[in-house]
Amino acid sequence: MLIRDKLSIRNMKIYEHVDLRPFTTFGVKAEARYMGRFASLNELKEMVSARPAAGKELLVLGGGSNVLLTRNFPGLVLRNEIKGIEGVPYDEDRVLVTVGAGENWHGFVRWCIGKGYGGLENLSLIPGSVGAGPMQNIGAYGVEIRETFHELEAFHIASGEIHTFSNSDCEFGYRESAFKGRLKGQYIILGVRFLLSKKHRLKLEYGAISAELEKMHVVEPGLDDVSQAVMRIRRSKLPDPAYLGNAGSFFKNPTLSIAQAEEITKFYPDVVKYPLDAGMVKIPAGWLIEKAGWKGMRKGQCGVHVNQALVLVNYGGASGAEIAELSEAIKSDVRLKFGVALESEVNIL
Numbered sequence: 001m002l003i004r005d006k007l008s009i010r011n012m013k014i015y016e017h018v019d020l021r022p023f024t025t026f027g028v029k030a031e032a033r034y035m036g037r038f039a040s041l042n043e044l045k046e047m048v049s050a051r052p053a054a055g056k057e058l059l060v061l062g063g064g065s066n067v068l069l070t071r072n073f074p075g076l077v078l079r080n081e082i083k084g085i086e087g088v089p090y091d092e093d094r095v096l097v098t099v100g101a102g103e104n105w106h107g108f109v110r111w112c113i114g115k116g117y118g119g120l121e122n123l124s125l126i127p128g129s130v131g132a133g134p135m136q137n138i139g140a141y142g143v144e145i146r147e148t149f150h151e152l153e154a155f156h157i158a159s160g161e162i163h164t165f166s167n168s169d170c171e172f173g174y175r176e177s178a179f180k181g182r183l184k185g186q187y188i189i190l191g192v193r194f195l196l197s198k199k200h201r202l203k204l205e206y207g208a209i210s211a212e213l214e215k216m217h218v219v220e221p222g223l224d225d226v227s228q229a230v231m232r233i234r235r236s237k238l239p240d241p242a243y244l245g246n247a248g249s250f251f252k253n254p255t256l257s258i259a260q261a262e263e264i265t266k267f268y269p270d271v272v273k274y275p276l277d278a279g280m281v282k283i284p285a286g287w288l289i290e291k292a293g294w295k296g297m298r299k300g301q302c303g304v305h306v307n308q309a310l311v312l313v314n315y316g317g318a319s320g321a322e323i324a325e326l327s328e329a330i331k332s333d334v335r336l337k338f339g340v341a342l343e344s345e346v347n348i349l
Contacts, residue, residue, distance in 0.1 A: 013036065014034050014035065014036040014047065014050065014054055014076070015034065015035050015036070016033065016034055017031055017032075017033065018031065018032040018034075018035040018077070019031060020032055020035075020061075020064075020069060020073070020077065023061055023064045023077075023079065024061070024064035024065075024067055024068075024069060024247075025063070025064055025065045025127055025128075025241035025245065025246060025247050025248075026067075026068055026069070026241075026245045026246065026247055026314050026320065026323065027241070027245035027314055028068070028069055028070075028245065028314060028318060028319055028320040028323065029319060029320075030069035030070075030071065030072055030073065030320060031072045031073070032059075032072070032073045032076075032077040033054075033055050033072070033073060033074050033075060033076070034054035034055055034075065034076045034077070035076070035077040035078070035079070036054075036076065036077075036078055036079070037078070037079040037081050038078060038079075038080065038081065038082070039081040039082055039083065039102065040082065041082075041155065041162075041190065044078070044155060044188065044190075045155075045160060047076070047078060048078075048155075048157060048160070051075075051076050054075070054076040055074055055075030055076050056075055057073065057074055057075025057076070058075055058076050058078065058157065058185075059073055059075065059076070059077045059078070059349070060077075060078045060079075060080055060188050061077060061078070061079050061080070062079075062080050062101065062102060062128060062129025062130075062131045062132045063104065063105070063127055063128035063129040063132065064128075065127035065128035065129075065132065065241070065247055065248065066128060066132055066136060066247055066248070066345070066346055066347055067247070067346065067347045067348075067349060068247065068320050068323055068324060068346050068347070068348045068349070069320045069349055070319070070320035070321045070323075070324050070348060070349065071320070071321075071349070073349070078188070079102075080101050080102040080129065080131055080188070080189075081102040082100040082101050082102040082103075082131075082190055082191065083100045083102055083103055084098075084099070084100040084103070084191075085097065085098070085099045085100070085103060085108060085111055086098050086099075087112075087115060087117060087196075090195060093197060093198055093199050094195050094196065094197055094198060095115075095117055095195075095196050095197075095198060096150060096193055096194070096195055097112065097117060097193065097194045097195075097196055098191055098192075098193050099130050099191060099192055099193075099194070100130065100190070100191050101129060101130050101131030101152075101189045101190055101191055101192060102129055102130070102131065103129065103130045104128075104129060104130075105123075105126055105127070105128050105129060105130050105132070105133060105138075106124060106125050106126060106127070108120075108130055109121065109123055109124050109126075109227070110124070110227070112194075112196060113223045113224050113227050116198065116223065117196035117197070117198065118196060118197040118198075118200035118201075118202070118223050119143075119147065119148040119194065119195075119196040119197050119200075120143075120148060120194070120196065121202075121223045121224075121226040121227040121230070122140060122141040122142060122143035122203055122206070122209070122226065122230055123138060123139070123140055123141075123143055123145065123230075124227040124230045124231050124234075125230065125231045125234045125235070126138055126140060126248070127241060127247075127248060130192055131189040131190075131192070133145045133192065134146075134149060134152055134170055134172075134177055134179070134189065134192060135177055135179045135180060135189065136175055136176075136177070136180070136345075137170075137172045137173065137174070137175055137176060137177050138175075139174075139175070140230070140234075141203075141206040141208070141209055141230055141233075142203050142205050142206040142209075143203055144172070145172075146167060146170070146172040148194045148195055148196055149167050149170070149172075149192070149193075149194060149195075150166075150167065150193040150194055150195045151164055151165060151166050151167070151192075151193050152164070152165050152170070152189055152190075152191065152192045152193065153165075153189075153190045153191050154179075154187040154188060154189045154190060155187060155188040155189075155190055156186065156187055157185075157186060157187065157188065158186065162190070163187070165178075174252065174253075174255070175252050175345050180347075200222075200223060202221060202222075202223075202226055203226075204221070204226070208233050209226060209229050209230065209233070212229040212230075212232055212233055213225060213226075213229050216228070216229060216232075236307070237307050237308045238305075238307075238308055238311060239305055239307075239311065239313060244305075244313050244314070244315070245313060245314030245315075245316075245318075246305070246311050246312065246313045246314065247312075247346045248310075248311065249285075249286075249310040249311065249345055250310060250311060250312045250327060250344060250345060250346050251285040251286075251289070251310055251327075251330075251331075251342045251343065251344060251345055252285060252342070252343045252344070252345045253282050253283065253284050253285050254282070254283055254285060254288075254340050254341070254342060254343070255276065255280050255281070255282050256280065256281050256282075256283060256340065257279065257280060257281070258279050258280070258281055260281075260339070260340075261273055261281040261283060263339070264283070264338055264339075264340075268291060271283060271287065272284050272287045283340070284310075285309075285310055285334075285342055286308060286309040286310040287309075288334050288338055288340060288342070289304065289309040289310065289330055289334060289342075290309040291337075291338075292330070292333050292334050292337050292338070294309060294330050294333070295309040298315070299322070299326050299329075300318060300322060301314065301315045301316055301317040301318035301322070302314055302315060302318035302322050302323045302326055303315065303326070304326075304330070312326060312327060320348075324348050327344060327348075330342070
């Protein structure tokens with residue numbers, strides 16, 4: 001039984017001793033002392049105001065696709081289930097789409113494609129909820145969310161006020177935002193607005209997409225073609241969390257100076273490098289991990305996926321602490337062999 005010992009607090013339901021395995025894609029054993037779900041601002045306000053009675057610590061989960069729980073959570077876990085999608089004309093070429101933070105991200109992307117709204121098709125099949133998108137500045141196949149992000153509304157936990165954040169307010173960086181940095185733990189995202197195109201410029205520069213479209217015999221691709229190509233690529237490389245616990249890419253791709261990259265090239269001429277601005281170079285973390293010999297390696301009930309070295313997996317029964325320990329071993333080894341410090345993309349709690 002996943003949920004038990006129901007408590008009534010005001011007009012809502014908060015539950016005690018909740019098994020969190022179904023609510024995170026890693027599926028590791030962890031328990032919330034208290035848990036509630038909210039689908040509206042009023043429900044959220046009630047639950048936050050009841051927090052002293054349900055433990056002071058607060059954790060908000062959407063799709064649970066970017067978190068690794070290494071312990072039981074002693075406070076209140078809130079699951080964001082705010083739904084709804086609406087698009088209205090913005091100008092001749094663009095539409096403003098508002099979406100609830102609790103919507104499934106991939107479902108939202110497919111909704112936009114169905115309406116003919118472009119800009120998010122390269123981000124198809126990314127697991128998780130819409131609210132996690134701007135927190136992580138999610139990105140894939142040459143596209144980041146900040147390119148189409150317009151603004152969001154968020155609940156300020158301390159004051160109970162609703163604040164609006166523009167693109168610049170969010171301080172987007174590579175898999176980063178103000179909500180993972182200086183504003184961490186202060187806000188709960190309610191809804192997000194995107195400016196999407198009605199006249200599309202497809203982004204096919206990422207080589208794998210063009211190659212996949214060629215395999216699909218698509219000569220003049222549209223939004224759905226690009227989305228289908230991305231889904232085919234992701235499914236060929238990444239395990240489905242429904243069958244093998246994981247959180248997608250566990251590590252960020254490191255950014256190095258040209259000098260650092262050239263030093264690696266001396267010993268590994270086949271190193272994959274992507275030039276950036278300001279004399280910096282990005283090297284895929286997956287390449288480093290694979291070259292270090294970790295791809296496909298298993299340690300107990302967890303390991304590194306056989307098809308994608310960026311992905312750590314739970315084969316069944318692994319604890320969050322064991323997966324975190326594996327990630328630290330990989331970081332240490334990559335640092336020793338390449339002099340590169342890997343950073344976790346997944347939030348470890």
